[in-house]
Amino acid sequence: MIRSLVARGSVFALAFVLSGCALTLDSSHLGVPVSLAGTAARPDSGASFRVTKHAVYMLLGLVPVAQPNLEDVLGGQVGAGTRITNLRIRVRSRWSDLLVTGLTLGLVVPRSVTFEGVVVGE
Helix, strand or coil, X not given: CHHHHHHHHHHHHHHHHHCCCCCCCCCCCCCCCECCCCCCCCCXXXXXXXXXXXXXXXXXXXXXXXXXXXXXXXXXXXXXXXXXXXXXXXXXXXXXXXHHHHHCCCCEEEEEEEEEEXXXXX
């Protein structure tokens, strides 16, 4: 009985911990077309951009405190009659992020989020 309860509790705790540090990005409210890839036959030419923002989580990544807003990041890159192609979003832990996580014993967990893409005029 107790082993069954511990096993179920362990599975629940593992599922809860693995759901931490989740970053949800939605481009439906940007107002401009966004694609993750351009056409292979004719690569898009335009102004490339690269912006790095930081997401911050608490309690081993379970509680999101600050997440980069996709509208703010990409909204500053586009204007009327433009679109974004070849959008790539990388979420990673830099050495400084790992240092902060280690020094705070997992209380504060920062992540670096890099947005890269090409702004193409229509």
